[in-house]
Amino acid sequence: MRRNxxxxxxxxxxxxxxxxxxxxxxxxxxxxxxxxxxxxxxxSGAGKTxxxxxxxxxxxPTSGRVRAFNMDVHGLDRDQMAHLxxxxxxxxxxxxxxxxxxxxxxxxxxxxVSGRELSHEEANLHELLNWVGLSERAHALPPELSGGERQxxxxxxxxxxxxxxxxxxxxxxxxxxxMSQRLLQLLVELNRMGKTILVxxxxxxxxxxAKNQVQARVLRISNRQLQLxxxxx
Amino acid sequence: MTDSRLHKLVLGDTQANRVVxxxxxxxxxxxxxSGAMAFLAVFALALSMASGRLADQWASELxxxxxxxxxxxxxxxxxxxxxxxxxxxxxPGVATARALSGEEQAALLAPWFGSSLPVGSLPLPQxxxxxxxxxxxxxxxxxxxxxxxxxxxxxxxxxxxxAPLVDAARSLRRLAWVSILLIGGATAAMxxxxxxxxxxxxxxVIEVLRxxxxxxxxxxxxxxxxxxxxxxxxxxxxxVLGMIGVWLMPEASDEGGFLTGLGxxxxxxxxxxxxxxLGALVAxxxxxxxxxxxxxxxx
Numbered sequence: 001m002r003r004n005x006x007x008x009x010x011x012x013x014x015x016x017x018x019x020x021x022x023x024x025x026x027x028x029x030x031x032x033x034x035x036x037x038x039x040x041x042x043x044s045g046a047g048k049t050x051x052x053x054x055x056x057x058x059x060x061p062t063s064g065r066v067r068a069f070n071m072d073v074h075g076l077d078r079d080q081m082a083h084l085x086x087x088x089x090x091x092x093x094x095x096x097x098x099x100x101x102x103x104x105x106x107x108x109x110x111x112x113v114s115g116r117e118l119s120h121e122e123a124n125l126h127e128l129l130n131w132v133g134l135s136e137r138a139h140a141l142p143p144e145l146s147g148g149e150r151q152x153x154x155x156x157x158x159x160x161x162x163x164x165x166x167x168x169x170x171x172x173x174x175x176x177x178x179m180s181q182r183l184l185q186l187l188v189e190l191n192r193m194g195k196t197i198l199v200x201x202x203x204x205x206x207x208x209x210a211k212n213q214v215q216a217r218v219l220r221i222s223n224r225q226l227q228l229x230x231x232x233x
Numbered sequence: 234m235t236d237s238r239l240h241k242l243v244l245g246d247t248q249a250n251r252v253v254x255x256x257x258x259x260x261x262x263x264x265x266x267s268g269a270m271a272f273l274a275v276f277a278l279a280l281s282m283a284s285g286r287l288a289d290q291w292a293s294e295l296x297x298x299x300x301x302x303x304x305x306x307x308x309x310x311x312x313x314x315x316x317x318x319x320x321x322x323x324x325p326g327v328a329t330a331r332a333l334s335g336e337e338q339a340a341l342l343a344p345w346f347g348s349s350l351p352v353g354s355l356p357l358p359q360x361x362x363x364x365x366x367x368x369x370x371x372x373x374x375x376x377x378x379x380x381x382x383x384x385x386x387x388x389x390x391x392x393x394x395x396a397p398l399v400d401a402a403r404s405l406r407r408l409a410w411v412s413i414l415l416i417g418g419a420t421a422a423m424x425x426x427x428x429x430x431x432x433x434x435x436x437x438v439i440e441v442l443r444x445x446x447x448x449x450x451x452x453x454x455x456x457x458x459x460x461x462x463x464x465x466x467x468x469x470x471x472x473v474l475g476m477i478g479v480w481l482m483p484e485a486s487d488e489g490g491f492l493t494g495l496g497x498x499x500x501x502x503x504x505x506x507x508x509x510x511l512g513a514l515v516a517x518x519x520x521x522x523x524x525x526x527x528x529x530x531x532x
Binding site: 057079092096110113114 | 447449528
C-alpha cells in the first residue's frame with residue numbers, strides 16, 4: 001500500500017462505490033495536492049457527482065479509503081464532518097439555497113452557521129458580492145435569480161469561509177458561454193490565491209479554455225475507473 | 234449545556250432563527266394542543282388535590298369521631314345515658330363524650346322529616362357524640378363493657394362507611410394523577426408529531442445547512458426553541474384559563490357537600506404554575522428526540 005505523504009488535501013485510495021444496484025466506481029485512487037486545479041469529466045451517469053460527494057463526505061465509500069486533510073473521512077463523527085465541510089467549499093449542481101432568505105444572507109449562511117459575528121464580516125461580504133458581480137442583486141430571493149446568477153451566488157457562498165478546497169459540480173451547466181467563461185475566471189482567480197480546485201464538467205471547450213490560463217489536470221471516469229486524461233484535449 | 238448556548242436557547246439567536254422558514258399552521262396547532270392539555274391538567278390537578286384533602290380529612294376526622302346510640306324505653310333512657318357517659322369518661326383514649334340535646338337531634342333529622350315535625354313526641358334514641366384522642370380508644374373493649382352495663386347502647390365508630398369513602402377518595406386521587414400523566418404523554422406525542430412534520434417540511438433547509446457546515450446542534454436548536462416556546466406560551470394560556478375556571482367554581486360549603494370543595498386552597502394555587510414549565514420541558518425533550526432522529530438521516 002502506498003504511504004500517504006501528508007501532502008494531499010484530499011486523497012482517495014482504492015475507493016469503490018456501490019449504490020446497491022452495482023459498482024459505480026471501482027479502485028479509484030487520486031490525490032489532490034494543495035493548490036492544484038483538477039477537472040473531472042466523463043459521460044453522464046459515469047459517477048462524477050458521486051466522486052465529488054465522496055470527496056466532501058456526503059457519501060461514504062463502500063470500499064477503500066477517503067482522506068481529507070489527513071483524516072479518514074470514515075472515522076469522523078457528525079460534528080467533525082460539519083467542521084470538514086467548512087474547509088471544503090461546495091458548489092452544488094442545483095446550487096441549493098434557502099429560498100426564503102435573500103441572496104446576501106444565503107451567501108453569508110456558512111458564516112452564520114459557524115457562529116461568526118456577521119457584523120465583523122460585512123466588508124468581506126461586500127467585496128465578495130462585488131467579485132461575483134451580484135451587488136445589485138444582493139436582496140433578491142434565490143428563485144428570482146437567473147441560472148448564471150445562481151451559480152455565482154453558490155460560488156460566493158462556497159468561498160466565504162475561505163476554504164482550502166473548492167469542489168464545483170457542473171458549475172457551467174445551465175449558463176451561456178460568456179457566463180461560463182466568467183465563472184471559470186473566478187475559479188482560476190481562486191486557484192491563483194492558492195485554493196485547491198476540483199470541477200466536474202462535461203464541457204470540453206471549458207477545459208480547453210482553462211488550459212490556457214492555469215495548469216489544470218483532467219481526470220476522466222470511464223468504465224468505473226479514473227484515468228488521467230492525456231494532453232490532447 | 235454551556236451558558237452561551239442556554240442563553241441562545243432562551244433568548245434566541247435571531248439570525249439563527251431566520252434560517253428555518255416561519256411555519257404558520259403547525260405553530261398554531263402546537264399552541265392550541267399545549268393550551269388545551271394545560272387546561273385539562275389544571276382540572277386534573279385540582280381534582281387530585283381536592284380528593285387528597287378529602288381522603289385525609291375523612292380518614293382523620295372520622296377515625297376519631299364515633300356515635301353511641303342508646304335505645305331504651307323512655308323511662309330508662311336518662312339513667313342509661315348517664316351510665317354510658319360515666320363509662321366513657323372512664324375509658325382511656327376518649328377525649329370528650331357529650332349527649333346531644335333534643336334540639337340538636339331535631340336538627341339532624343330536619344333534612345329528612347322537615348322542621349315542622351314534633352320530634353320531641355317520637356321515641357327517638359339518645360345520641361352521644363364521642364371524640365377520641367390520638368391514639369384512640371379500644372372500641373372492642375368499650376363495646377363489651379357497654380354491653381354488660383348499658384344494654385341499650387350501640388357504639389358506631391363509623392368504620393363501616395368510613396373505609397369505602399376513604400378508598401373512593403384515594404382512588405379518585407389516583408385517577409387524577411393517572412390523568413395528569415396521560416396528559417403529559419399525549420402532549421409529548423403530539424409535539425413529537427408536530428416537530429416531525431416541521432422537520433420533514435424543512436428537509437431541504439436541513440440539507441443545505443449540513444452542506445454549508447452547520448452542526449446538528451445548531452440546526453436542532455432552531456426547531457427545539459420554537460416548539461419549547463410554543464408549548465410554554467400555549468400551556469401558560471391554558472393554565473390561566475383553567476385556573477379562572479376553578480376559581481369560578483362555588484366555594485366549599487356544607488350545603489354542597491364535598492363536590493363544591495373541588496379547587497385549590499392556599500399554597501395549592503401555586504401548583505398549576507408548574508404546568509407550563511413541565512409542558513415546556515416535555516416539548517423540549519420531544520423535539521430534541523425528534524430532531525436527533527431526523528438529523529441522523531442527513532449526511
